[in-house]
Amino acid sequence: MRWLQRRARVSLMSTLGLGVSYGGRQVLFDINFQIDRGEIVTVVGPNGSGKTTFLRALLGVVPPSRGRVQRAKGLRVGYVPQNLHIDPGLPLPVSRFLSLPRRQTAAAIADVLARVGVPDVAHQGMTTLSGGQFQRVLLARALLGKPDILMLDEPTAGLDQPGVASFYRLIDEVRRDMGCAVLSISHDLHVVMSASDRVICINGHVCCEGAPHVVRAAPEYRALFGLGTGGALALYQHSHDHDHDHEHAHPHTHDHTHPHTHAHEKDHADHAG
Amino acid sequence: MPIMLDDFLMRALLAGLAVALATGPLGCFVVWRRMAYFGDATAHAAILGVALALGFQISIFAGTMVVALMMAMTVSVLAGRGWAMDTTLGVLAHSALAFGLVAVSFLPSVRVDLSAYLFGDILAVSRADLAVICAGSGVVLALLFWRWSGLLTATLNEDLAHASGINPGRERLVLTLALAVVVAVALKIVGALLIAALLIIPAAAARNFARGPESMAVMAVVLGGLSVWGGLQLSLAQDTPSGPSIVVVAAVIFLLSTLAGSVLARYGRS
Numbered sequence: 001m002r003w004l005q006r007r008a009r010v011s012l013m014s015t016l017g018l019g020v021s022y023g024g025r026q027v028l029f030d031i032n033f034q035i036d037r038g039e040i041v042t043v044v045g046p047n048g049s050g051k052t053t054f055l056r057a058l059l060g061v062v063p064p065s066r067g068r069v070q071r072a073k074g075l076r077v078g079y080v081p082q083n084l085h086i087d088p089g090l091p092l093p094v095s096r097f098l099s100l101p102r103r104q105t106a107a108a109i110a111d112v113l114a115r116v117g118v119p120d121v122a123h124q125g126m127t128t129l130s131g132g133q134f135q136r137v138l139l140a141r142a143l144l145g146k147p148d149i150l151m152l153d154e155p156t157a158g159l160d161q162p163g164v165a166s167f168y169r170l171i172d173e174v175r176r177d178m179g180c181a182v183l184s185i186s187h188d189l190h191v192v193m194s195a196s197d198r199v200i201c202i203n204g205h206v207c208c209e210g211a212p213h214v215v216r217a218a219p220e221y222r223a224l225f226g227l228g229t230g231g232a233l234a235l236y237q238h239s240h241d242h243d244h245d246h247e248h249a250h251p252h253t254h255d256h257t258h259p260h261t262h263a264h265e266k267d268h269a270d271h272a273g
Numbered sequence: 274m275p276i277m278l279d280d281f282l283m284r285a286l287l288a289g290l291a292v293a294l295a296t297g298p299l300g301c302f303v304v305w306r307r308m309a310y311f312g313d314a315t316a317h318a319a320i321l322g323v324a325l326a327l328g329f330q331i332s333i334f335a336g337t338m339v340v341a342l343m344m345a346m347t348v349s350v351l352a353g354r355g356w357a358m359d360t361t362l363g364v365l366a367h368s369a370l371a372f373g374l375v376a377v378s379f380l381p382s383v384r385v386d387l388s389a390y391l392f393g394d395i396l397a398v399s400r401a402d403l404a405v406i407c408a409g410s411g412v413v414l415a416l417l418f419w420r421w422s423g424l425l426t427a428t429l430n431e432d433l434a435h436a437s438g439i440n441p442g443r444e445r446l447v448l449t450l451a452l453a454v455v456v457a458v459a460l461k462i463v464g465a466l467l468i469a470a471l472l473i474i475p476a477a478a479a480r481n482f483a484r485g486p487e488s489m490a491v492m493a494v495v496l497g498g499l500s501v502w503g504g505l506q507l508s509l510a511q512d513t514p515s516g517p518s519i520v521v522v523a524a525v526i527f528l529l530s531t532l533a534g535s536v537l538a539r540y541g542r543s
Contacts, residue, residue: 056432059432059435059436060435061431061432061435077436077437078436079432079433079435079436079437081430081432081433084429084430084433085430086429087304087305087306087307089304089305089476089477089480090304090305090428090429090486090489091480091483091484091485091486091488091489092429092485092486093484093485096485096486097429100422100425100426100429100437101422101423101425101426101434101437101439102422103422145437151436
């Protein structure tokens, strides 16, 4: 029944048979994707797998060479780029950065900086911030637009482990406050697992998708990311348990609809548990 | 006012200040976006524009603007296609200049004083020139003021701009247009060879004190205006070519501001 309710919600963004080419080389193939209001979805993939391109195609920066991208009408996107190089020739205090492109009141700026845990940086230059502060300020700017969806491209690259953990905790809190969906990209499944409703593993195409533990156990994921020391055993158990595994985990092009996929995930959860 | 404009010195000063009003904020974008060489290529194309304007007997202003615009567009398109910009700009900038110089030599019927176009001739600004320069600077200033927020966002990061509903390609086009207009109006003031210097040096000098993008733009205007005034005095007193004199003063201001900036950084808040 839950999938019926899900279906009734309007998806914020979706792609149908999305393909993207860069300079004659196709980097994304036939991607069907959808994200609903309030959902947390993580895209994982190794370097060069096209996950950033996927995000840029969703943003509308790169045009699809095939298929299409749909965005809900009037969708407000809060985008947190992977890194933001600020030319040393550009003096940019945090408060001015937060007012791009729309002017914000001093009160709104103070509020949002407190919300992301860096209340004292408003008058500092952007280039004087530490890595962790910088990421939080980027997040603050994204939040000021009251987004329906936060899109984060490897938001924790360059942070140490406690920094990563606290940043993801913050995102989780923010999402609960604001009710926005979160689509993030990561090359490391482990750090985002607990918060995600769904994980999509991309390597040019969608390799596998589902709940975090399902993707983690999927042979396609393991083939891409390698196995830990104890991984072989888990893989063995996994393939032993699930005859119907290939239903969602072989590298096919998903033509199921979204609710379908969820039904399978549920199956998995039952078997695994 | 009309009597005041009879004085060639007053016309020169007003023309120079009008150009500084446009080159200040535009120069900031040239610095922030690392478009220095791009500015050079566009400015050097102006000489080709001068040759064509003289050949087809159209206004120099229109000729330089059209050719500068074409050059700027060409560079923009090539950059979008992933050409190696350093080499491409090096080829285009100097080729445009060379073609322009050769083309001018094919105009035997006209007695062309090339140095006026290469180095500027601010003391020869006529009333009509002054009107064109003020109009051109006004257009550029209005364009930048109108698009300021979008331009700044797109300068920071194009994906970020996209996510905020700003089309970075359109903002790039705005800057390209503004650059072509500035080249056309500044040709008379500093000449084709030094237009890029008038864009970059005051902005770079302003960077030493500015705390935000807006204050940097305003300071660049002030320092550019000072350079024009000082250069004009130098040119009059020593009978030096006007364009290089203005740039020399700008360079001195840059040097002083950099020294002052590093002193401030050491002994106080930067």
